[in-house]
Every structure is written in C-alpha cells, then in structure tokens.
Amino acid sequence: MKGLNIRQTEYEAVIGLEVHAGLAVNTKMYCGCKTEFGAEPNTQCCPVCTGMPGALPVLNRKAVEYAIKAGLATNCSIIRYSRQDRKHYFYPDLPKGYQASQHNLPLCTGGFLEIEVNMSAKKVGIRGIHIEEDAGKLIHDESGKYSLVDYNRSGVPLIEIVTAPDLGSSEEVRAFILKLKTILEYTGVCDCKMQEGSLRVDINLSVRRRGESTFGNRTEIKNLNSVRAIVRAVEYEAKRQAEELEKGRSVRQETRRWDDARGVSYPMREKKGADDYRFFPDPDLCPIVIDDAWLNEIKSSLPELPDEKKKRFVLEYKLPAYDADFITGSKQLSDYFEEAAKRCRNHRAVCNWLMGDISKKLNESNIEVSDIPVSPENLAKLVELTDSGIISWKIAKQVFVVMWDTNRDPAEIIEEKGLRVINDTEEIRKVIIQVLEENPKAVEDIRNGKEKTIGFLIGQVMRKTGGKASPGIVNRLIFEELERLFHE
Amino acid sequence: MKNHEELKQLTNMAALSLSDIEAEKLFNDIRNISQYLAEKLSGLDTRNTEPMVHVSDITNVFRDDNESDPLKREELLSNAPETVNGCFAVPKIIEEI
Numbered sequence: 001m002k003g004l005n006i007r008q009t010e011y012e013a014v015i016g017l018e019v020h021a022g023l024a025v026n027t028k029m030y031c032g033c034k035t036e037f038g039a040e041p042n043t044q045c046c047p048v049c050t051g052m053p054g055a056l057p058v059l060n061r062k063a064v065e066y067a068i069k070a071g072l073a074t075n076c077s078i079i080r081y082s083r084q085d086r087k088h089y090f091y092p093d094l095p096k097g098y099q100a101s102q103h104n105l106p107l108c109t110g111g112f113l114e115i116e117v118n119m120s121a122k123k124v125g126i127r128g129i130h131i132e133e134d135a136g137k138l139i140h141d142e143s144g145k146y147s148l149v150d151y152n153r154s155g156v157p158l159i160e161i162v163t164a165p166d167l168g169s170s171e172e173v174r175a176f177i178l179k180l181k182t183i184l185e186y187t188g189v190c191d192c193k194m195q196e197g198s199l200r201v202d203i204n205l206s207v208r209r210r211g212e213s214t215f216g217n218r219t220e221i222k223n224l225n226s227v228r229a230i231v232r233a234v235e236y237e238a239k240r241q242a243e244e245l246e247k248g249r250s251v252r253q254e255t256r257r258w259d260d261a262r263g264v265s266y267p268m269r270e271k272k273g274a275d276d277y278r279f280f281p282d283p284d285l286c287p288i289v290i291d292d293a294w295l296n297e298i299k300s301s302l303p304e305l306p307d308e309k310k311k312r313f314v315l316e317y318k319l320p321a322y323d324a325d326f327i328t329g330s331k332q333l334s335d336y337f338e339e340a341a342k343r344c345r346n347h348r349a350v351c352n353w354l355m356g357d358i359s360k361k362l363n364e365s366n367i368e369v370s371d372i373p374v375s376p377e378n379l380a381k382l383v384e385l386t387d388s389g390i391i392s393w394k395i396a397k398q399v400f401v402v403m404w405d406t407n408r409d410p411a412e413i414i415e416e417k418g419l420r421v422i423n424d425t426e427e428i429r430k431v432i433i434q435v436l437e438e439n440p441k442a443v444e445d446i447r448n449g450k451e452k453t454i455g456f457l458i459g460q461v462m463r464k465t466g467g468k469a470s471p472g473i474v475n476r477l478i479f480e481e482l483e484r485l486f487h488e
Numbered sequence: 489m490k491n492h493e494e495l496k497q498l499t500n501m502a503a504l505s506l507s508d509i510e511a512e513k514l515f516n517d518i519r520n521i522s523q524y525l526a527e528k529l530s531g532l533d534t535r536n537t538e539p540m541v542h543v544s545d546i547t548n549v550f551r552d553d554n555e556s557d558p559l560k561r562e563e564l565l566s567n568a569p570e571t572v573n574g575c576f577a578v579p580k581i582i583e584e585i
C-alpha cells in the first residue's frame with residue numbers, strides 16, 4: 001500500500017480505544033485462584049473459574065477498589081450503585097458460556113485524560129471504566145487435531161477503559177496509551193507488562209472528510225499488545241480506509257485482526273448474531289454500593305499522579321519542564337530521582353545522570369528502572385563528590401562505570417584508584433615544568449604567537465595526571481610557567 | 489415471538505439444534521408464554537413502582553484478595569472428554585474471537 005499519506009489528504013481518522021488492563025491483584029475476580037503469569041496450564045483453577053455447575057462466585061473487593069482508583073485517576077465520576085452483567089457468547093475459552101462484565105452501570109463514567117502532542121494539549125474523553133473477568137487461553141495443538149484450553153487466565157480481574165472517539169492520529173493514540181500506562185503504574189492498578197498481555201488494546205477507527213461531523217463506517221482491530229503494534233495498526237488502517245473511499249468504495253463495518261509480522265490488518269470471520277450478547281444482570285453477583293466512607297478511603301489511598309508530580313518537580317527541584325516530564329513519565333524513575341535528590345544539593349545533576357548515562361545503560365542492557373544497579377544513595381554521593389570538586393566531571397563518568405558494575409560507594413572507588421583531583425599546586429607545577437621541557441617545539445610556537453598550542457600542552461598535563469589535575473590550577477600555572485620561560 | 493426466523497436466531501445463539509417438530513412445538517409454547525406475560529404486564533399499574541435494577545436486595549458481598557488452594561489438575565481435567573498436555577482438548581478452532 002504505497003502512495004497515499006493520510007496526513008496530506010482530505011481525510012481524517014476518528015479513533016476510539018478500548019483498553020483492557022489486568023489488575024495487579026493476587027487472586028482472581030471471583031475465587032481465590034492465583035493470577036500469576038506463566039504457570040503450568042490449568043494449575044491455577046477451581047470450580048468457580050472453570051464454570052463448574054453450582055459454583056458460587058464471590059467478588060474480590062480489591063479489584064473493585066482498583067477499578068475505582070483507575071477511575072479517580074482519570075477524572076471519572078464514580079457511580080454509587082453498580083451492577084455486574086452477563087455477556088453471552090460461546091467460545092471454548094469461556095467456560096460458563098458468558099463473561100461476567102458490566103453493561104449499564106459500570107463503576108466509573110465520564111472522565112478524561114490530557115495528552116500533549118506537538119506542544120499542544122488535548123483532552124481525551126473516557127466514557128467509562130468497568131470490571132470484567134478475563135477468558136482462558138487457547139493454545140494451538142501441534143498435531144492440528146485439537147485446540148487446547150488453559151483456564152489459568154479465566155476469571156483474572158480486568159478493567160476495560162473505553163475512550164470517546166477523540167483521537168485523530170497515531171501520535172495521539174501513542175501519547176494516550178503512554179499516559180494511561182503511566183497512570184496505571186503510578187496507582188499500582190496494573191503492572192502494564194504488555195509482553196505478558198496485562199495491557200491489551202482494541203482500536204475503533206473510521207475516516208471521514210476533514211471538517212465533517214458525521215462518522216464513517218468503522219472497523220475494530222482487536223487485541224493489540226504493544227505500543228508499536230498499536231501505532232502501526234492505526235496508521236495502516238487509517239490509510240486503508242482513506243484509500244477505499246478514494247477509490248469510490250465504502251468501508252465495511254467489521255472486526256479485523258492485525259498481523260504484526262506482515263504489517264497488515266485483515267477481516268476476521270464473522271459469526272452470525274455474534275454481536276448479540278444478551279446482557280442481563282448476573283443473579284449470582286450482588287450489586288455494589290459505594291458509600292462516601294469507602295470512596296473517601298480509596299481517594300486517600302491515591303498517590304500523587306504524574307501531572308501533579310511533574311509540576312512539583314519543576315517547582316521543587318527546578319527541573320526544566322521537558323526533564324520533569326521525562327522523569328515523571330515513569331513512577332520508578334521519579335522515585336529513584338527523589339531518593340537521590342534528597343541526598344544531594346545538585347538536583348539537575350541527578351536528573352542529567354538519569355536522562356543521560358543511566359538511560360543509555362538501561363537501553364543497552366534492556367533492564368527495568370527497578371533493576372538499576374547503582375543505588376540512589378551512591379548516585380547522590382557521586383553528584384556531591386563532583387560538585388565539591390573532589391573529582392572532575394570526566395573522572396565521575398569513569399567512576400560511574402565501576403559503580404554500574406559493582407554498586408560500590410564512589411568515595412571508596414576514588415580512594416582505591418587514586419582518582420581524587422590534584423589540588424596540590426606544587427605537584428601540578430612539577431608536571432607542567434616537565435611537559436614544557438619535553439615539548440620545546442610547542443613552547444617555541446607559543447612564543448611566536450600560536451596561542452592555540454596551549455590547549456595541546458594542557459592536554460599533555462591532564463594526560464600525565466590521569467585527568468585528575470584541577471583544570472583551574474593547571475590553567476593558571478601553565479601561564480605562569482610560560483611567562484617565566486619567556487622572560488628567562 | 490413473531491416468526492420462525494426469530495426462533496432460529498434464538499436457537500442458534502443458544503447453540504441448540506431442533507427438529508422441525510420440536511421447533512414447531514417450541515415456537516407455539518414461547519408464543520403462548522410471551523402473550524400471556526404481555527397480557528399480565530400490560531394490566532399492571534407500575535406508575536409508583538421503582539425500576540428494578542437487580543433481583544437481589546443484598547449488596548456488597550466481597551472476599552478479600554487472599555489465595556486459596558486450586559483444584560488438582562487431574563481432578564480438574566477428570567470430566568474432560570479429551571486432554572492433551574494438561575489442557576482441555578476441544579475441536580480445532582480456526583479463528584480466534
């Protein structure tokens with residue numbers, strides 16, 4: 001599909017998302033089975049989560065609280081009387097023949113998130129957040145005769161976050177997902193390990209001529225589990241639909257699947273009547289009533305959210321907005337920053353380490369912020385040692401490399417390796433005299449007005465002292481010694 | 489129920505297959521029952537009745553987020569017609585939902 005770039009056409013995309021987030025709770029929605037990822041098939045199951053006749057589900061209170069937390073953190077109203085409904089369809093990964101979900105009275109409604117794309121802010125509406133149980137997992141049998149079902153995931157608590165169709169481009173979709181991810185991580189509602197499927201996204205997308213107010217036919221692309229795949233699928237699908245319209249055809253309202261390897265979406269086989277879920281209130285599950293006391297308790301358990309934290313970092317630590325945004329983009333990174341910042345005076349330096357060498361190391365070694373081998377205490381010490389002139393900036397970088405491998409106290413490393421800045425004037429003077437003696441040609445050049453050569457001599461002095469000589473002293477003394485030579 | 493087409497849709501969704509005789513009988517039954525209900529309901533005065541949101545007036549039945557023992561896998565799988573590698577084996581599914 002070459003040629004058409006939707007940005008340059010008269011078409012615009014209208015995009016809404018449904019985000020399924022696995023809640024970071026220990027047990028399933030309606031039973032005490034574990035939710036741990038990666039266990040042996042069918043070892044985290046019981047009569048409730050495999051839909052055995054007569055089993056009675058009992059709702060996990062924490063799942064409700066986490067859903068409400070997510071709602072509060074995304075500016076939703078919390079409903080005071082909520083209900084769970086059965087959503088019916090037949091599929092082998094759904095042992096009861098229905099999924100316990102919420103249809104008319106979801107826990108949270110009417111919220112929004114603010115995103116920023118190309119320096120402009122935009123409010124993205126959130127229609128609602130509801131709780132529902134996950135389905136089991138189908139594994140394809142190598143013999144090709146069967147499909148195999150593992151019910152470990154069956155009944156795992158999810159929230160589904162439904163946005164308004166307020167997104168207009170892949171950049172906006174990306175910014176929204178990242179923002180939502182940060183908020184879910186901050187609140188501890190979801191661990192957002194996308195590779196483990198704890199955040200899955202359905203995309204609803206249509207295109208229309210710019211400025212039109214009616215919607216075109218939309219397609220739904222199901223079950224994307226990486227930011228990259230989401231962005232690519234949005235771009236592909238917007239382009240595909242625009243090209244259909246351009247050719248005078250219409251877009252079929254359908255469900256599609258994204259093939260990430262081939263980079264294309266394709267229509268899924270539709271089952272007749274499959275969209276009739278015959279919702280009704282689940283008689284096994286009692287309504288949820290949220291009173292002021294409970295709601296206030298949940299409110300007070302909310303941590304500081306990314307937007308607030310960003311503002312505070314700018315005010316309190318005097319970080320530039322861009323840096324504050326970067327640091328607060330991850331809860332773990334901002335915690336690390338604060339741990340280090342409260343132990344030293346130069347907060348900008350801590351931020352620079354995190355955005356520079358540490359981020360680079362993280363990318364190279366593909367590890368999480370929580371696994372940074374250098375403790376915040378030791379990073380703070382390194383910043384103090386550099387700031388107080390005990391080591392140079394260049395030496396600090398060397399010390400950091402050792403710290404990354406060993407997490408040792410930087411002061412120890414400096415002493416052991418003798419990296420302390422040489423402030424001893426006489427010691428430095430000796431080295432300078434030696435360098436001047438060894439480089440008569442350079443001295444001659446300087447005498448003849450080639451002042452740039454002084455830089456070369458300073459370099460030689462730094463080399464002889466292993467970069468440890470205090471640059472200020474070297475600068476002063478080298479002029480003194482040259483003057484002396486020239487007047488001899 | 490207006491016609492057999494509607495019944496067919498209903499039985500499809502419920503994954504039931506009926507013979508023509510069964511379908512005819514069921515069609516008549518459902519039509520009679522729904523007509524009876526419709527008559528009863530239309531005769532009721534609901535002007536002062538609150539809409540019912542749920543059959544139960546019990547609310548907030550919860551459990552704490554504590555683990556309990558799962559079923560042993562052999563036991564879990566003991567009713568399954570076929571099992572492979574600790575999984576329930578079902579007829580091959582071509583397309584995922």
Ligand SMILES: [Zn+2]
Pocket residue numbers: 028031032033044045046047048049050155
């Ligand atoms: Zn269970």
